[in-house]
Amino acid sequence: MSTTAPPKPEPAKVETAFSVIGKRNRKIEGRRKVTGAAVYTDDLAFPRMLHARILRSPHAHARIKSIDLTRALAHPGVVAGCTGKDMPVPYGIIPWTRDEYALGLDKVAYVGDAVACLAATDERTAAEALALIEVEYEVLPTVLTIEDALAHDDEPHQVNPFAKKGNVSKHVGLTFGDVDGALAASDVTIEETFEYAGSTHVPIEPHCAIGVPELNGVITVYSSTQVPHYLHRELARVLEMPADRIRVIQPTVGGGFGGKSEPFDLEFCVAWLARATGRPVKLLYTREEVFYAHRGRHPMRLTYKAGVSKDGALTGVKSKIHIDGGAYSSFGLVTTYYSGQLLTAPYRFPTYEFDSTRVFTNKPCCGPKRGHGSVQPRFAFECLLDMLAEKVGMDPIEIRRKNFIGDNTRTVNELRVTSNGFLECLSIVERASGWKERFRKLPFGKGLGVAGSMYISGTNYPIYPNDMPQSAVQIRVDRSGRVTVFCGASDIGQGSDSLLAYVVAEELGVELEAIRVVAADTDLTPVDMGAYSSRVTFMVGNAAIDAVKKLKKPIQQAVAEHWDVPAHSVWLAGGKVGTWDDPEKSMSPAEAFVLAESKFGTLGSVGSYNTPKDVHGTYRGGTIGASPAYSFTAHIAEVDVDVETGMVDVKKIWLAHDCGRAINPTLVEGQMDGSAYMGFAEAIMEEQAFKPTGLHDGPSLLDYKIPTSMDCPAFESHIVESVDAEGPYGAKEAGEGPLHPSVPAIANAIHDAIGVRMTQLPFTPAKVLKALREKRTAGRAWKGVV
């Protein structure tokens, strides 16, 4: 018996025909980030700039009877202020659930909800003057749990007046096949309830926005957003201004993870105050405010029942899910669908049913955190699958192989799956972790656990219905040889700008250094939907390829005429232009651009990408969860559980992820490591918790603990390339999928280590000790220890 895993082998060198794709290139903005030269929103300053702060509700639920700014506005240094009445148009990222105001209009719905905003000559003055705002509240009864929300749905208890009924934010129930019949006919069924705790994104950069008044009544908003386009739309709506008078610019963003993927109060406030004062206005959240802005992982209670035949083949899966949404909708409509729709691969479900209800509660609003809506059900189901394997006497990896759905197929809920490298993922982590030699054979307290998952590479439909492209890229080249790429895509650290440069350099055959990327500026760049739902590589990459293909034709034609060779024989690659007809002939891209510019005039092109629309079911809701391609992941976690203290020490996570093709393996590994880290953090230590009054348990990084360098396990990331037929060079997503299996792999490893099933997150020492006590009481043996 070996107690250690084999060392990671050197990656195999794969020769490709690419000059840029698949290479470990640096990020185009990397040098700025390591020298302190990268400019984030709070690094910007403008002449005569004011600083704003927001007054927040001390009550979890209250009617606002009156707000008086008189004393605050008289405070020396205070220049202007605004309240909900100044922006009475509701907004919301999903057009069907616009249920928030920039500042509370007639009520507040959680501790920290925005009430009023002041702009002053400096930040400290603005903060001091908040205390002079007089607000009269009528305190209302609070609803803090799913049970409360469902039990009390009369008017004073109604958290969100936009709800159609009581405190129900959204209900979705979908059935695919005769699941009850299938479960009744199964050899083995198991039912179990799981509780997934809420957690928040914690980007190290707090949200920041600056409103700047420009000529002709234009307002520019600089914001640390990951969705400049949607922000642009909602600013126009709430400020009641034509969209062409608003410009949104996204400077460098210090992390998002979904926490900056919708508009927030600060962006509306700085725009309004800039318009009202004629001066630039900056607002930087305190760390405490970031916890209130939230939009993080939804707490969910999930009851699953699943059946298998004796050979381990799944027969049916049925779930009932309750989702704690907090005070507003955010992306909640989508979350509710995702909680059911995204579970149907990589395993084949012959029958399936889910029934999900999202409720409103008097807490900060939940939303899309990395792996939106599907991390919680994935945890529950992968644990259940482990239990089923145990019951039918199968190896947990074998039961996963047995139920593999395959590639180029449809799921039970009619999602079209194209490439699928899940089996290879499983084999890689099985081998790397020494699974066969070590699973169920490690000493008591030590264990291994496996889990798998799938995730979308963007959504087939944008957030608001329209027939326009989901991504667009514009390219301009000129006689200098420089290639400028314009795109609305949003780099939040994942490498979106670099992706654009890599794809254009490869496709146009120029050197990476010749590329300039202009991104995320609504005045300059064609619309892209933004950095969410793991859509950027797939959609932006394809749009860029489309743009280059159009641009390349006149260049090839001009060179061909110059050399008197056929146009199709002219190639551009690796910073050179040549022809297959004559190996002696060669010129630089700049020379080729001069020829083309002379012949055709100024050179430029636009390209775009839109999703295929026939890849999902026609039932109501069938479009939600549909993606042009899905990524697949497998994890194996190794844990060491101290049965005296209940501490779970996650030693290592081996993960393999099918990203289609790694446009840049270093960046893909970075996304994989970071995803596995975030899943580990949710499994072991993080919880967005509240006191019975609705007060946040500790809105600081001292109280809300995220892993330090001392806490993290080792992450060993292995890339699997299934080369998707529709992805750019075969690429799919890498930023969110690899998070999902972390949590269930750790839970399953804890079971291997000490024989208890952890069903409630996070797996704190108290919960582990409680589970151990219950097991001792039940007298079940595990690895010879009672």
Place this chain on the structure above:
Amino acid sequence: MKQVLQLIVNGEPQSCAVEPERTLLEALRYDLGLTGSKQGCDKGDCGACTVLVDGEPTLACITLALSVDGQRVTTVEGLARGPELHPVQDTFDQYGAAQCGFCTPGMLVSAWACLEQNPSATVDDLKLALSGNLCRCTGYTKIFEACLKAGERLKTEREKAGAR
């Protein structure tokens, strides 16, 4: 009332007038225009504001500017050797240790201090040295990798310098 603050910042004498409650981070970012150091929490929890004060990693957001009057301060902007990056800056870039880059200035300062003192620092040494710098993007994997590679380069540099 404002008082004059004098510092040697990245080797250059600098001065400005600050209120007694001005933090070193505010003075650097807003008075001296050195926006490389970041504010992530403003209460000493995240480490994004880490700078060197007389060579020691220090949290600039909980250090009053006037309390370090007259001392030498090194920020991320001062780590490079003229136009050349310090090895740890270069390896952070090369090995993908900076994703969003917001923790990077503080992380680099802590890594620089650790590696300059001990280029042979192991992963365990680095874990300790970087434990006050929170990163939310990388899981620290590529940060350790970059630091180890930088340590190797520093050792090679010193061996070459020693041989001369």
